Amino acid sequence: MEAVQVHDVYKFYKKYADRHKFLTIKSALVNKTLFGDLQAGERFEALRGVSLDVKSGQTLGIIGENGSGKSTLLKILAGISKPTTGEVITNGRISALIELGAGFHPEISGRENIFINGVILGLTRKQIQEKYQEIVRFAELEEFIDNPVKSYSSGMFMRLGFSIAINVNPDILLVDEVLAVGDASFVPKCLDKINEFRRQGKTIIYVSHDLATIERICDDVIWMKKGKIEMRGYPKRVVDAYLEYIGKKDEKKSLVQHGEEEKLSGNEKEKRWGSREIEISNVKMFDAANREKYIFEADEPLAIQFDVEARAAESDFVFGIGVYNGEGVNCYGSNTLLENYAARQIQGKGKVRLTMPALGLVNGSYFLDIAVHKRDGYPFDYHHFQYTFRVTSSHRDVGIARIPHHWEFSDNIALFKNEDS
Amino acid sequence: MRYNGHSEIIMIEKLKEILRHRELILILVSRELKARYRGTVLGFFWSLFNPLLLMLVYTVVFGFIIGGGRVAGFESTKLYALFLFNGILPWTWFSSSLLESSNVLMVQGALIKKIKFPIEVLPIMVVTTNMVHFLFGLPVLVAFFLIFGKSLTWWVLFLPVSLLAQYIFTMGLCFLVSALTVHFRDIKDILANLITLWFFATPIIYTYESVPKALQYVLNLNPMTHIVESYHYAFYFGSLPHWKRFSVTILVGLLFFYMGYLLFDKLRDTYVEEV
Numbered sequence: 294m295e296a297v298q299v300h301d302v303y304k305f306y307k308k309y310a311d312r313h314k315f316l317t318i319k320s321a322l323v324n325k326t327l328f329g330d331l332q333a334g335e336r337f338e339a340l341r342g343v344s345l346d347v348k349s350g351q352t353l354g355i356i357g358e359n360g361s362g363k364s365t366l367l368k369i370l371a372g373i374s375k376p377t378t379g380e381v382i383t384n385g386r387i388s389a390l391i392e393l394g395a396g397f398h399p400e401i402s403g404r405e406n407i408f409i410n411g412v413i414l415g416l417t418r419k420q421i422q423e424k425y426q427e428i429v430r431f432a433e434l435e436e437f438i439d440n441p442v443k444s445y446s447s448g449m450f451m452r453l454g455f456s457i458a459i460n461v462n463p464d465i466l467l468v469d470e471v472l473a474v475g476d477a478s479f480v481p482k483c484l485d486k487i488n489e490f491r492r493q494g495k496t497i498i499y500v501s502h503d504l505a506t507i508e509r510i511c512d513d514v515i516w517m518k519k520g521k522i523e524m525r526g527y528p529k530r531v532v533d534a535y536l537e538y539i540g541k542k543d544e545k546k547s548l549v550q551h552g553e554e555e556k557l558s559g560n561e562k563e564k565r566w567g568s569r570e571i572e573i574s575n576v577k578m579f580d581a582a583n584r585e586k587y588i589f590e591a592d593e594p595l596a597i598q599f600d601v602e603a604r605a606a607e608s609d610f611v612f613g614i615g616v617y618n619g620e621g622v623n624c625y626g627s628n629t630l631l632e633n634y635a636a637r638q639i640q641g642k643g644k645v646r647l648t649m650p651a652l653g654l655v656n657g658s659y660f661l662d663i664a665v666h667k668r669d670g671y672p673f674d675y676h677h678f679q680y681t682f683r684v685t686s687s688h689r690d691v692g693i694a695r696i697p698h699h700w701e702f703s704d705n706i707a708l709f710k711n712e713d714s
Numbered sequence: 715m716r717y718n719g720h721s722e723i724i725m726i727e728k729l730k731e732i733l734r735h736r737e738l739i740l741i742l743v744s745r746e747l748k749a750r751y752r753g754t755v756l757g758f759f760w761s762l763f764n765p766l767l768l769m770l771v772y773t774v775v776f777g778f779i780i781g782g783g784r785v786a787g788f789e790s791t792k793l794y795a796l797f798l799f800n801g802i803l804p805w806t807w808f809s810s811s812l813l814e815s816s817n818v819l820m821v822q823g824a825l826i827k828k829i830k831f832p833i834e835v836l837p838i839m840v841v842t843t844n845m846v847h848f849l850f851g852l853p854v855l856v857a858f859f860l861i862f863g864k865s866l867t868w869w870v871l872f873l874p875v876s877l878l879a880q881y882i883f884t885m886g887l888c889f890l891v892s893a894l895t896v897h898f899r900d901i902k903d904i905l906a907n908l909i910t911l912w913f914f915a916t917p918i919i920y921t922y923e924s925v926p927k928a929l930q931y932v933l934n935l936n937p938m939t940h941i942v943e944s945y946h947y948a949f950y951f952g953s954l955p956h957w958k959r960f961s962v963t964i965l966v967g968l969l970f971f972y973m974g975y976l977l978f979d980k981l982r983d984t985y986v987e988e989v
Contacts, residue, residue, distance in 0.1 A: 306987060307987065368986075371830050372830040373826075373827065373828070373829065373830050373831075373986060374983070374986040374987070375983045375986075387830070389829070389830065391828050391829070392824065392827075392828035392829075395824040395825060395827075395828035395829050396822075396824060396825045396829060396831075398745050398749050400748075400749040400752050401745065401748050401749055401752060405745070405748065408741060409741050409742070409745050412737055412738050412741045413738065413825065413829060413831065414829070417737060418737065418741075441752075
């Protein structure tokens with residue numbers, strides 16, 4: 294049975310001219326635009342002919358870049374906004390986790406907000422009473438439940454919102470990136486709950502940028518691009534195709550950025566500081582075959598090379614690098630001082646090259662810090678987050694670094710390794 | 715459930731739909747009341763502060779400054795104060811509802827944009843919340859009657875009819891205002907001025923009878939004239955209101971309600987994108 298059917302849905306939004314975002318009565322009368330139909334050109338086409346079926350009990354992932362129409366589609370499925378043309382048919386009670394805690398009133402207690410939010414989401418007071426303990430327990434808010442919601446941290450707020458929405462006990466659960474704001478310890482709990490829903494045979498539609506989770510929990514994935522479905526199929530196939538597309542796009546962008554690197558503009562000052570007595574320029578990355586490149590496999594060799602120029606002879610200098618992941622976590626950092634290189638002299642132009650035989654990072658985007666400074670930290674030239682590279686591979690492990698490892702099992706444990714992944 | 719670009723259901727169905735949301739309406743109204751009274755020491759007093767202040771000001775101005783101790787048409791300034799409060803209370807319900815409904819859809823935007831939410835509940839919440847404030851004010855009105863030694867009559871029992879007439883008329887206007895303000899933000903400013911004018915065009919600080927005949931015809935065109943008069947009759951005069959005018963007012967109220975809801979419903983799909 295189909296839980297969700299979408300037939301040829303189009304969604305247009307009005308494009309606002311900056312001059313008048315809102316109409317006034319006078320302008321409407323003068324321009325005769327009182328509720329007039331939109332002309333092509335004044336509209337933004339958020340969805341352009343989307344059709345899809347989701348079988349009952351299926352978990353569908355939706356991925357795509359920002360502005361590709363994922364959230365618009367989800368809002369239409371949730372019944373929040375209506376398609377401009379086309380039709381949506383849903384079968385069963387829907388709970389949409391689009392913004393958690395929407396409708397919470399900050400001045401009143403968590404307890405009262407549970408009842409209000411529950412009724413807003415379509416429960417009766419009696420049903421909420423029955424689930425009340427469970428909601429509070431899941432949100433881990435036993436101690437704070439009688440405090441006004443305005444005293445909650447954003448994590449507590451999100452936990453309460455999630456806990457209520459999930460306890461609506463829907464047949465169809467729509468999730469839009471809400472887990473991105475949760476505290477780290479709560480997210481696995483949410484995913485567990487979502488997995489429990491899967492086992493109960495509920496239909497789930499999951500929009501996220503977190504491709505690893507999408508691959509892990511979905512039966513089927515849709516890749517949205519410019520308001521259309523670009524691809525639908527097995528999670529791994531679609532995610533890989535998407536990553537390849539993003540990779541190619543990033544590579545182009547990275548190369549463009551590197552070409553323009555010489556022209557330092559004003560806003561780059563925050564990302565670069567130092568006395569410039571020694572200057573770093575022309576930072577590039579290379580692979581094993583010495584080709585310039587910014588997309589790497591997880592365990593591929595990577596070399597970073599840059600030019601240095603010392604205006605005067607200098608005997609106190611340290612070269613350093615730092616690698617940061619997309620969340621800004623420092624994955625690795627080192628410098629020549631820490632590795633016991635004693636500086637003797639630098640003068641004029643030169644080149645520095647740092648080679649990593651195996652990168653050892655998990656999939657994601659990374660930023661690079663490159664610096665030259667004195668032993669006491671006095672900066673000559675510090676480039677902060679100026680360079681990016683990306684790791685895309687078929688490995689699906691997570692964390693900060695790929696720690697080299699292998700598994701061993703005693704004889705009574707039988708596992709079979711799938712060689713293709 | 716099925717939704718597409720064009721959906722038309724008849725009015726009766728829609729009214730039933732509204733009634734199905736009564737639990738939601740009740741809980742939202744109680745949320746508004748709790749939030750309003752939470753964190754203020756005087757809590758309940760604040761909803762009465764404005765009508766009391768108005769009563770005091772007009773009594774002082776007309777009773778003592780201009781009138782020098784008595785108001786034309788009233789036996790005493792006390793009675794004038796009673797008459798004032800009698801009319802100001804329902805007027806406050808009406809004017810607060812209109813003003814609040816002019817931005818309720820924007821204020822509660824998160825509910826509209828992020829949740830599948832029956833949007834008509836929001837103006838209903840505004841009118842109902844203000845009605846509760848009005849009801850809280852009634853014991854104070856009765857207390858004033860007792861204190862000032864003016865007796866009440868059985869005509870007080872006419873109150874529910876006045877209440878219903880006012881609720882329907884106010885609701886209709888609030889549907890209109892809340893729907894249109896989403897599209898035309900300047901309605902809010904126009905409205906504030908309009909309400910001031912409307913206040914003086916309603917027999918609140920003067921009696922209907924004290925108005926010259928020619929002007930009474932103009933007053934008659936204002937539905938609020940007859941609604942406020944019906945409260946005057948229930949409390950102050952203690953007799954049956956002018957039933958013909960009042961019946962017509964109820965019909966006009968129903969018409970406003972119907973048209974207001976129709977427009978609100980017609981524009982329903984635009985709120986998600988415009989608020």
